[in-house]
Amino acid sequence: MNILGISGLESAMPFKKAHWPGLEEREYRISQGHDSAAALVIDGRIIAAAAEERFDRRKHSAAFPTSAIRYCLAEAGRSLADVDELAHAFDYAPYRILYAAHPQSAELFRQVYSREALLAQVARNLPGFPPDRVRHVKHHLAHAASAYFTSGWNECLVLVIDGMGEAMSATVYHALDGRLTQLREIAAADSIGILYSLVTLHLGFDFNSDEYKIMGLAPYGDPARYSAFFEQAVEFRDDGVIHIPLLRLDRTRDERENHLAARESLERNLIPTRAPEGELTARHSDVAAALQMTLDRALEHLCTHFAKTTGLRRLAMAGGVALNCTANGNLLRSGLFDEIHIQPAAGDDGAALGAAIQRAAANGEARNERTPVPFLGPCHTQEQINAALHATGDRIEVIRLNNLSETCARAARLIADGRVIAWYRGRMEYGPRALGHRSILADPARPDMRQRINAMVKMREAFRPFAPATTLEQAHEWFEIPAGAEHPFMITTVNVRPEHRAALPAITHVNGSARLQTVSKKDNADFHALLTALGQTTGLEMALNTSFNVKGQPIVNTPREAVDTFLGTGIEFLFLENTLVQRRPGKSAGT
Numbered sequence: 001m002n003i004l005g006i007s008g009l010e011s012a013m014p015f016k017k018a019h020w021p022g023l024e025e026r027e028y029r030i031s032q033g034h035d036s037a038a039a040l041v042i043d044g045r046i047i048a049a050a051a052e053e054r055f056d057r058r059k060h061s062a063a064f065p066t067s068a069i070r071y072c073l074a075e076a077g078r079s080l081a082d083v084d085e086l087a088h089a090f091d092y093a094p095y096r097i098l099y100a101a102h103p104q105s106a107e108l109f110r111q112v113y114s115r116e117a118l119l120a121q122v123a124r125n126l127p128g129f130p131p132d133r134v135r136h137v138k139h140h141l142a143h144a145a146s147a148y149f150t151s152g153w154n155e156c157l158v159l160v161i162d163g164m165g166e167a168m169s170a171t172v173y174h175a176l177d178g179r180l181t182q183l184r185e186i187a188a189a190d191s192i193g194i195l196y197s198l199v200t201l202h203l204g205f206d207f208n209s210d211e212y213k214i215m216g217l218a219p220y221g222d223p224a225r226y227s228a229f230f231e232q233a234v235e236f237r238d239d240g241v242i243h244i245p246l247l248r249l250d251r252t253r254d255e256r257e258n259h260l261a262a263r264e265s266l267e268r269n270l271i272p273t274r275a276p277e278g279e280l281t282a283r284h285s286d287v288a289a290a291l292q293m294t295l296d297r298a299l300e301h302l303c304t305h306f307a308k309t310t311g312l313r314r315l316a317m318a319g320g321v322a323l324n325c326t327a328n329g330n331l332l333r334s335g336l337f338d339e340i341h342i343q344p345a346a347g348d349d350g351a352a353l354g355a356a357i358q359r360a361a362a363n364g365e366a367r368n369e370r371t372p373v374p375f376l377g378p379c380h381t382q383e384q385i386n387a388a389l390h391a392t393g394d395r396i397e398v399i400r401l402n403n404l405s406e407t408c409a410r411a412a413r414l415i416a417d418g419r420v421i422a423w424y425r426g427r428m429e430y431g432p433r434a435l436g437h438r439s440i441l442a443d444p445a446r447p448d449m450r451q452r453i454n455a456m457v458k459m460r461e462a463f464r465p466f467a468p469a470t471t472l473e474q475a476h477e478w479f480e481i482p483a484g485a486e487h488p489f490m491i492t493t494v495n496v497r498p499e500h501r502a503a504l505p506a507i508t509h510v511n512g513s514a515r516l517q518t519v520s521k522k523d524n525a526d527f528h529a530l531l532t533a534l535g536q537t538t539g540l541e542m543a544l545n546t547s548f549n550v551k552g553q554p555i556v557n558t559p560r561e562a563v564d565t566f567l568g569t570g571i572e573f574l575f576l577e578n579t580l581v582q583r584r585p586g587k588s589a590g591t
Contacts, residue, residue, distance in 0.1 A: 001363055002082050003041045004069060005142070005356025007089040007348050008052065008062045009033020010121065011112045019104060020257065026276070029207040030197075030258055032164060033090070033112075034060045037349035038068035039376075039430075040076055041356040044365035046150075048075040049376040049430040051349040053554040057561075060209060065352070066125045071378055080126055084133065087359040088118055089143075089351035091136035092166055102253060137355040139165030140319070141180065143346075145361060146354030147316035148175040151341040152370030157312040159302065162319035162348075163193035163208060170242070172306050175316065178361055178368065183306065190244045192234065192298045193321045198259055199291045202266045203284050204274035208320075214288045215326050216464040219511035221282070221289030229270055230294040240305025242298050280463070295321070296330045303336050313338040318354070322346040322491075323432065325515045329493035344374050344489035345431030353430075372523040373435050373488050377428025380559050385576045388559035395567060399580040404529055407578045412533035414573055415443050415543060420453060422548050422574045424562045425526055429555070433490040434547035435517060436469060436527030438555045438562075440571065442506065442544040444468050449506035449544060456570025459551040467515040468507040469545035471531045475518045478504065478542065488524070490517040490545075506544050517545060 012033040017023075039049035048071065053059055055067035073079060092099075092113035099109035111117055119131050137145075143160040158173040158180060165171075169191030172183040188194065200214050201207040233246040249261035267273055271283050303315065315337045322328070323346050332340055343350055360366040389398055401407045414421055423439045434440075440457060442449050444466075454460055467490050468478075476483040480495040487494065493513045501508045508514055521528045535541035548562065549555045550569060556562045559576055566574040566581065574581040 001043065001084040001360065001365060002076075002078055003085045003087060003356045003359050004072065004083050005039045005041065005087045005089060005352040005354065005359070006036065006065050006069070007142075007352040007355070008036020008065060009090065009112055010036065010062050010064050011117060013062060015108060015112050016257075023258070026201060026206045027258060029209060031208075033348070034062045034208060035348040036062050036065045036068070037345075037352040038065040038072050039353035039356045040072035040078075041353075041360050042076060042078075044360045044367040046353065046357070046371070046376065048072040049345070049353050049374070050378065050428065051430070051554070054377065054428065054557040057554060059552060059554050064121045064125045069126070075378070080129060083129070085135050085359050086122065086126075086129065086133055087135045087137050087355040089137055089139055089348070089355040090166060091138045093136065095167060104253070135359055137358050139351060140168055140171040142351040142354035142358055143318040143343075144171065144173050144175075144180050144354065145358035145366075146345070146350050147318040147341065147343040148173075148180060149357045149361065149366050149368050150343055150371035151314070151316040152368060153314050153316070153341070154368065155312065156314035156316050156341075157303075157306055157310055158316045159306075159322075160319045161193060161299070161302070161317070161321040163191055163197055163321075164188040165319075169193055170302065170319075172302070174310060174312070178366060183310075184240065186242055189247055190242050191247065192242055192244065192295060193319070194247060194259070195234065195244055196291060196295055196321070198262060199266065199287065202263065202270070202273055203287060204276045204278055211320075212323070213461060213464060215292060215324055216461075216509075217280070217285055217288040218292035218326065219289070219509055219513070220463060221285030221287070223286070223289040223293040225283075225286040226270065226290040227293065230290050234294055234298065236297070236301045240302055240309075242301065280461075292326055295324060296327050299327045299331055300334055300336070303331060303334075307336045314341075315339070316341045316343070318343040318346045318350060320347045325491055325493045326513070328491060329513070332492055341370070342489065342491050344371070344433065344491060346491070347432065350431065374430040375427040375435075375437055376430040378557060379427040382577065385559045385579060388563045389576075389579070389581065391560065392563055392567065395584060396563075397582050397584050399582075401578040401580060403578060404526060407575060407580070408530045408533035410580060411441075411530055411575055412537045415441060415534060416537045418443055418446055419572045420456065420570070422562065422566055422571045423530070424548065424556070424559070424574070424576050428557055431489070433517075434545065434555055435488070435490060436519060436524055436530075436545065438548040440546045440548050443538075444504050444507040444542055444544040445538075445540065447505040453544070453546065457550060458546065465509040465515065466507055466544045466546050467517060468504070468542050469517040469519055469527070469531065470542040471528060471535070472518045472520040474535070474541045475516065479514065479516055481516070485518070486520065487516045487518045488520065490515055492516065504542075
């Protein structure tokens with residue numbers, strides 16, 4: 001069967017803007033259905049997947065994923081008529097009566113969450129697609145399927161944890177023989193993900209978007225300063241459940257919609273709200289540290305209980321909270337599990353994949369195979385690259401290289417010389433991390449490199465660390481992990497070995513940690529070749545690796561976007577497959 005999975009609720013934010021006018025733009029993100037995406041599964045095998053933001057160029061786009069669908073079908077050589085099922089990663093049907101209790105919530109259900117609303121979008125964007133082929137998959141079940149059926153394990157514990165999916169914030173499953181049996185649910189009223197996002201908003205960042213910034217800020221703070229507040233805000237019950245009295249302060253519809261009472265409590269009992277451009281002080285770092293510690297404890301509390309009651313020693317995870325690399329690293333080091341698999345597109349874009357896989361499983365076709373590095377997005381031809389280069393006129397010089405080996409040798413030499421390069425090659429990554437196909441790369445051993453990249457490209461907060469990518473063969477020499485341990489998705493923090501921290505200043509965070517990506521020849525051959533060439537040049541098979549985009553924009557997709565981003569920033573060299581691009585003398589960034 002050909003099954004398309006999709007995610008996103010394109011009407012959620014417009015509905016909120018119409019019914020709650022006058023909020024800050026950041027507050028409108030207190031809603032569901034962002035990060036729409038499409039994924040295609042054929043006969044149980046994952047063929048293609050991409051987020052809509054990479055096509056419409058709106059970060060966290062919630063638009064119906066028409067372009068992502070079009071790409072997935074083209075990648076497989078299929079047409080819309082060939083699709084047997086279209087599976088949406090939300091199922092609100094069980095909540096229809098609950099929403100009917102209030103006129104405004106009934107209208108929300110009708111316009112945003114109902115099957116009728118989805119079918120109207122399908123009819124508008126996919127004319128002629130039969131309504132009887134449209135399916136719904138519970139949001140957390142989609143996440144769970146995305147984790148389990150990419151783990152390669154017949155049996156494991158599965159934890160889905162996010163802000164909110166329909167009405168739940170966390171769900172635990174026992175996965176066995178291709179089936180997911182639900183063990184426990186935690187309602188959105190006790191969502192550790194929502195709490196994390198509310199404090200993110202309170203600290204002047206964007207709800208449901210900038211949580212990773214809090215993770216980066218936390219190591220600068222002292223959690224003890226505000227630990228008492230969070231100990232009262234979050235309770236850990238003996239049955240493994242998390243209870244959050246702070247969120248239960250929201251009682252009226254308006255309070256629940258925008259968490260007004262909970263936010264007022266933060267204002268009154270924690271620290272004053274920080275404006276987005278306000279000064280970051282030690283107090284903000286201390287709050288971030290205490291919040292991160294609370295999340296770490298919550299995740300370990302859940303896992304400790306269910307690991308003990310089930311006896312399972314393998315864990316698969318998905319959901320937006322599963323993108324918190326610090327919590328993941330602490331969980332890995334806890335020893336609760338022998339192995340942990342985190343689906344690399346753990347956020348709601350990955351729910352599209354899960355919806356497709358779950359429907360494949362329901363039809364007896366799902367293949368439980370460990371996912372390689374998720375290069376599931378578009379790849380562009382040399383003709384498309386040439387067209388993008390031609391469109392830039394006389395602003396660039398182009399050097400044609402003969403093969404991958406020559407390209408890697410040239411790139412390695414530039415990185416060793418302290419240059420910042422953009423590396424664009426092969427199919428685009430699925431998920432939020434650039435893993436060596438749409439990356440900006442530099443020397444991790446240079447003390448000034450973090451500041452240089454922030455100044456020339458990223459324009460981001462100075463407290464946020466950059467990540468290292470290193471060959472699987474050398475990773476254990478530099479980081480506190482066993483030889484051969486794989487961390488291919490840049491989704492877990494590990495400790496840099498103390499004796500090497502001073503030598504790797506650009507990727508070592510203030511607490512000695514790093515968000516590691518290990519690169520294997522099997523799953524990421526071209527990037528591995530580049531890192532190997534770096535090792536031959538410098539002795540260090542490692543690069544600072546950050547996503548190829550500028551602040552506020554999605555990772556680049558097309559060659560034209562790559563060239564435009566290169567020319568609009570201070571990136572010094574661009575590699576488009578085996579083509580080296582540099583500015584003509586006298587042509588600076590933006591000219």
